Amino acid sequence: MSLPDMRFRAEQHLRRQLDFQHVRTHGRRHDCGAFMLWYARQAAPIAPVAAVPAASTDAVSPDGATPAETAPRSRSHQKKSASGPIPARVGVVASKSAVGNAVQRARAKRRLREAFRQHQLRVPAGYDLLLVARSSLNRLEYREIERRFADACLKIFPAAKA
Known part of the structure; x- marks a missing residue:
């Protein structure tokens, strides 16, 4: 029997501001006391626009850019994995006003990311x-943070495995 892969991969990170905004505007929230858990279905990936071939390789646009400089770039976060659906992604927010100085913010974010990593199979x-940290987060023991995250996932996603 092999253990499930519990790594926190790069494709599981929310990185773009648009992704954060999508969760806040189209999602729902669950209050976990020391942190707020927002969740939303992932936005449909934007299909890359096909580049129009230039008549000549020496062509230059009116602003002086070459075709290679103006061609649309594909975004790695929009690629679907060949093995199946896009995995659940997470973003963590710890503001200075809510959590405190840089050391406290980093600790809060680390603890929330680890709670997600340990219970990622509970999120479809x-x-x-x-995950939005609050001032009381760093006063809790990690086990309590983990328990609150797991309980929230069970309530929000009751059919998920793990």
Whole structure:
């Protein structure tokens, strides 16, 4: 029997501001006391626009850019994995006003990311989560943070495995 892969991969991170905004505007929230858990289905990936071939390789646009400089770039976060659905992604927010100085913010974010990593199988693929730390987070023991996250996931996603 092999253990499930519990790594926190790069494709599981929310990185773009648009992704954070999508969760806040289209998602729902669950109050976990020391942190707020926002969740939403992932936005449909934007299909890359096909580049129009230039008549000549020496062509230059009116602003002086070459075709290679103006061609649309594909975004790695929009690629679907060949093995199946896009995994659940998470973003963590710890503001200076809510949590404190840089050391406290880093600790809060580390603890929330670890809670997600340990319980990522409770979140179905295709969802984005946003964890917003509050001032009381760093006063809790890690086990309590982990328990609150797991309980919230069970309540929000009752059919998920783990």
